[in-house]
Amino acid sequence: MILKSQEELINEINNGQNLAPEASQSYVSTTPDNFNQWISENREMLERRKSKPYFLENNKGLVL
Numbered sequence: 001m002i003l004k005s006q007e008e009l010i011n012e013i014n015n016g017q018n019l020a021p022e023a024s025q026s027y028v029s030t031t032p033d034n035f036n037q038w039i040s041e042n043r044e045m046l047e048r049r050k051s052k053p054y055f056l057e058n059n060k061g062l063v064l
Helices: 006-014 033-048
Strands: none
16 A cells, blocks of 8 residues: 555645545555566465565565
8 A cells, every 4th residue: 555645645635635545636446467477486485485575575465
């Protein structure tokens, strides 16, 4: 997920709103195809590692 822009956040606060992140123009709901391909190609190597990259650990629901 990408954070709301500063403009979106200010407008939301000024209008007394609390919109879901999905309402942002910057919202990203899925990972890019080239990232998914890289994960597929490197899955075995990633599973063998003692310590996994933070981007994998922090996004377990989206990756692996």
